[in-house]
Amino acid sequence: MSATAMLLLSFLSVLALSPEPPTRIIVLGDSITRGVRSGVTAEETFGALLQRDLLAAGRTVEVLNQGIGGERTDQALKRLQSDILSRRPQIVVVMYGTNDSYVDQGRSESRLTAQQFEDNLRAIVRLLQQEQIRVVLMTEPRWGRTAALNGAGEHPNLRLEQFMQRTRTVATSTKLPLVDHFQHWTAAEQRGTDIGGWTTDQCHPNPAGHRQLADLLLPGILPLLD
Numbered sequence: 001m002s003a004t005a006m007l008l009l010s011f012l013s014v015l016a017l018s019p020e021p022p023t024r025i026i027v028l029g030d031s032i033t034r035g036v037r038s039g040v041t042a043e044e045t046f047g048a049l050l051q052r053d054l055l056a057a058g059r060t061v062e063v064l065n066q067g068i069g070g071e072r073t074d075q076a077l078k079r080l081q082s083d084i085l086s087r088r089p090q091i092v093v094v095m096y097g098t099n100d101s102y103v104d105q106g107r108s109e110s111r112l113t114a115q116q117f118e119d120n121l122r123a124i125v126r127l128l129q130q131e132q133i134r135v136v137l138m139t140e141p142r143w144g145r146t147a148a149l150n151g152a153g154e155h156p157n158l159r160l161e162q163f164m165q166r167t168r169t170v171a172t173s174t175k176l177p178l179v180d181h182f183q184h185w186t187a188a189e190q191r192g193t194d195i196g197g198w199t200t201d202q203c204h205p206n207p208a209g210h211r212q213l214a215d216l217l218l219p220g221i222l223p224l225l226d
Contacts, residue, residue, distance in 0.1 A: 094125070
């Protein structure tokens, strides 16, 4: 065997033994995605739980948490290139709406309109898909029953539910996977669960709430890795 052939065989052997590069998954959203707060460590957030669950299932993955507290869809659009596309993920999980839909004290309207929210969400999806990134949409979890009223004197779920219907509409029209946390938490509440017990403050998930989010998300991610 020539020296060239032996070198080629050696190179091919190294390639065969090289570990498979991890599939990079980014979870993109607001403080619910970011997760870390009093009573919740980074390891207890749904993104960290998702990575652990996928590794336990034999998948080679890396989950990056790109949640920012207080963020809306218009703000997410502005950082999409620098914070998301530049990291070259294969999958991006998108969850927004709690901040977009909220009515601040002294105001009577949501921070964004439902149409602005939908338009922004569609733009996020379009920009990700242009880079051949697979997208999973998620609705936000429902606020707990005893959440404080918003600036319009309403329970915040009243507006959030309308915005989450827009997320469902986008998922249907773009044929994207949808993980419907809002519906899951609504159904649990209707069965008698105090979903406020899944939160630190009737809004942000505690470790039990993040476990709920991760458990519902896992089946939506697994088919994308096959």
